[in-house]
Amino acid sequence: MSADENTPVGWEQARELAYRAGRAAPAGVERIPLAEGDGRTLAEPLRALTALPAFPTSSIDGWAVRGDGPWRPVGRVLAGGTPPPLAADGTCVEIATGAMVPEGAAALIRVEESATGADGLVTGTPRSAPEWRLPGEEAALGEELVPAGTPVDPAVIGVAATCGHEFLAVRPQPRAAVLVFGDELLTAGPPGAGRVRDSLGPQVPSWLRRCGATVTSVAGPVKDTLDAHLDAIRAALDTADLVCTTGGTMHGPVDHLHPSLAELGAEYVVNTVGVRPGFPMLLARVPGPDGRPRFLAGLPGNPQSAVIALVSLVAPLLTGLAGRPFRAELPQVEVAAPIHGRGRDTHLALAALDPSGRIATPVGHVGSAMLRGLANAHGFAVIRPGTRAAAGDLVPFLPLPLLPGERA
Ligand SMILES: Nc1nc2c(c(=O)[nH]1)N[C@H]1C(S)=C(S)[C@@H](COP(=O)(O)OP(=O)(O)OC[C@H]3O[C@@H](n4cnc5c(N)ncnc54)[C@H](O)[C@@H]3O)O[C@H]1N2
Ligand code: MOO
Numbered sequence: 001m002s003a004d005e006n007t008p009v010g011w012e013q014a015r016e017l018a019y020r021a022g023r024a025a026p027a028g029v030e031r032i033p034l035a036e037g038d039g040r041t042l043a044e045p046l047r048a049l050t051a052l053p054a055f056p057t058s059s060i061d062g063w064a065v066r067g068d069g070p071w072r073p074v075g076r077v078l079a080g081g082t083p084p085p086l087a088a089d090g091t092c093v094e095i096a097t098g099a100m101v102p103e104g105a106a107a108l109i110r111v112e113e114s115a116t117g118a119d120g121l122v123t124g125t126p127r128s129a130p131e132w133r134l135p136g137e138e139a140a141l142g143e144e145l146v147p148a149g150t151p152v153d154p155a156v157i158g159v160a161a162t163c164g165h166e167f168l169a170v171r172p173q174p175r176a177a178v179l180v181f182g183d184e185l186l187t188a189g190p191p192g193a194g195r196v197r198d199s200l201g202p203q204v205p206s207w208l209r210r211c212g213a214t215v216t217s218v219a220g221p222v223k224d225t226l227d228a229h230l231d232a233i234r235a236a237l238d239t240a241d242l243v244c245t246t247g248g249t250m251h252g253p254v255d256h257l258h259p260s261l262a263e264l265g266a267e268y269v270v271n272t273v274g275v276r277p278g279f280p281m282l283l284a285r286v287p288g289p290d291g292r293p294r295f296l297a298g299l300p301g302n303p304q305s306a307v308i309a310l311v312s313l314v315a316p317l318l319t320g321l322a323g324r325p326f327r328a329e330l331p332q333v334e335v336a337a338p339i340h341g342r343g344r345d346t347h348l349a350l351a352a353l354d355p356s357g358r359i360a361t362p363v364g365h366v367g368s369a370m371l372r373g374l375a376n377a378h379g380f381a382v383i384r385p386g387t388r389a390a391a392g393d394l395v396p397f398l399p400l401p402l403l404p405g406e407r408a
Pocket of ligand 1: 180181182184185196197198199200201246247248249250251252255278279280299300301302303305368369
């Protein structure tokens with residue numbers, strides 16, 4: 001184990017270390033059909049397979065003319081065809097939007113800006129700006145349209161289709177497993193008589209999916225013995241690139257995570273972080289059954305602390321594993337009320353944003369064992385070590401991975 005357990009790493013540095021660990025892990029490439037690409041990450045730059053447009057393309061319905069008018073119509077060109085050249089001055093062809101402009105055409109005239117005489121001849125004045133798109137106007141053959149590392153969204157899929165792709169080269173989706181530790185946890189019914197409901201098993205998989213992972217298994221509560229922990233972690237490592245455990249990160253009588261990591265030959269990337277809540281969070285590299293390193297993220301048992309570990313370590317790790325760029329710099333928000341500091345540690349204070357997204361109001365019910373504040377917040381105001389925020393101060397804001405429309 002390399003990291004010193006007694007020296008928590010700073011929160012900002014912990015995010016960077018988690019990202020870099022993900023980025024440094026060997027990454028494969030998959031070729032998948034366009035329609036399956038949504039949400040994945042480009043493993044290679046997306047290049048134009050042809051010039052775009054691929055041929056001179058009419059932007060209007062009207063006439064393609066050659067020489068001076070009036071022009072004698074000699075045919076019709078619809079979208080989808082390859083027209084013969086317009087060979088003689090004083091002739092024209094009727095042309096549709098999207099049709100290939102015939103060789104020899106000097107100008108296009110809109111139908112509504114033309115007239116056809118009783119003699120069948122067409123008159124009109126072409127506009128000065130060209131009414132067709134030239135090959136390569138949007139992209140040259142082979143030109144990079146979007147770089148590797150770009151998250152695939154509907155627009156990326158669309159541009160790939162436009163220039164002829166059927167498949168996208170993407171990063172494999174990181175596979176995550178969830179293991180819940182704690183004999184005191186109930187999986188159904190209301191809490192009482194010393195027992196609490198497991199609130200992490202049901203929510204952690206959804207946070208992981210929002211951070212780009214596919215969830216291979218959710219298991220637990222795992223019995224509070226070292227053997228049961230080892231068995232469960234080994235089984236999870238079989239199918240996952242990342243195992244997220246909840247609870248047992250401290251050194252209590254039934255906290256078996258650190259001893260399990262030692263037994264498995266793990267190496268800490270981050271072992272405790274100078275952040276409140278959530279300081280016992282950890283990230284480690286663990287050899288998988290095939291020798292290829294996997295990751296284990298230890299989320300503290302207190303539920304809000306577990307979510308803080310997810311957004312602080314797991315989200316950057318998954319960004320790195322996906323080969324996406326990491327934006328360490330966070331947006332600034334103005335706080336609407338004072339927020340206390342946490343001494344030498346960073347304080348992540350749950351806050352709700354106003355509709356402009358620029359003003360953050362701290363929410364209530366924010367104890368590390370509570371989830372009520374989390375369910376009413378957009379993210380965390382970041383109060384740096386040794387500081388506090390007064391109303392009106394600007395502070396960085398770490399958003400929760402919410403989908404558009406959530407907390408609207
Ligand atoms: N002597 C000290 N004890 C504790 C310290 C400390 O500094 N010195 N820090 C406290 C802090 S802060 C945290 S965070 C927790 C972290 O503990 P663990 O990660 O070992 O978690 P557990 O002991 O297993 O559980 C803590 C708490 O959370 C509840 N829990 C656990 N899992 C779940 C779940 N899936 N759903 C809902 N609630 C869960 C559990 O019942 C405990 O109440 O350590 C403190 N102790
Ligand atoms: O650090 Mo604990 O995670 O404050 O609740």
